[in-house]
Amino acid sequence: MRIAVAGGTGTVGRYVVQAAEQSGHHVVVLSRRAGIDLQNAEGLAAALEGIEVVVDATNAGTTNQAKATEFFCEVSRRLQTVATAQGVTRLVTLSIVGADRVPGFGYYQAKLAHEAAALEGPLPATIVRATQFHEFPAQILGRTRMGPMAMVPRMRVQPIAARTVGEVLLEVAAGLPGQEMVEVAGPEPADLVDLARSVVARRGQRVAVLPVRVPGRAGKAMRSGALLPTPGVRLAGPGFADWLAGEDLAAVP
Secondary structure: OEEEEEOOOOOOHHHHHHHHHHOOOEEEEEOHHHOOEOOOOEOHHHHOOOOOEEEEOOOOOOOOHHHHHHHHHHHHHHHHHHHHHOOOOEEEEEEEOOHHHOOOOHHHHHHHHHHHHHHHOOOOEEEEEEOOEOOHHHHHHHHHOEOOEEEEEOOEEOOEOHHHHHHHHHHHHHOOOOOOEEEEEOOOOEEHHHHHHHHHHHHOOOOEEEEEOOOHHHHHHHHOOOOOOOOOOEEOOOOHHHHHOOOHHHHOO
């Protein structure tokens, strides 16, 4: 199968590419590094020639609702339009479990708009919602660390390895058309602060992890488990402790 991966150099996208190549698929990476700008369609039509399925694993690079919404919707609509013209048959879009259960959080609202844009296009689309990645605590530490301290929000999560999400995206892309929505989560719930402290210990760092409460309804929802999967959602390993003992943590800045 010929598959194109938008955001194919990102946290999840690179694992989609890796899994696809290992499975013998022909893969095209849609990213600026590959000379393709998804926001102005430069090089996109040529890159999608002969492609059967597009996987959208892009990230807006901002949590600002307006900017993230503009990015996601623009990319999704452009993928829909150009892919349809090039004879692509399906679109698979990555999103977030529980995004619709956290009111008032701008980035999640942007992801809901992303889902809507994908489903509204002429190309049949499947949304794959995943819980936060095992990589997430380390990413938060990197963004908030100030010398010997780092601030991490209190929230209940059930994280999943980005590598596993990449494999699920490929599975959906290579499978027969079916559900409009697929959800996948890691095997066990935890507190994000505890996970961050485990990352610090694993790395041998001397960093004090300071818990913070996200204000408002969004923060309350996150702390009360709104981002946890509902019963019946597919669970996939490895667990966080096993992932932490592996090699993928080293790829997180």
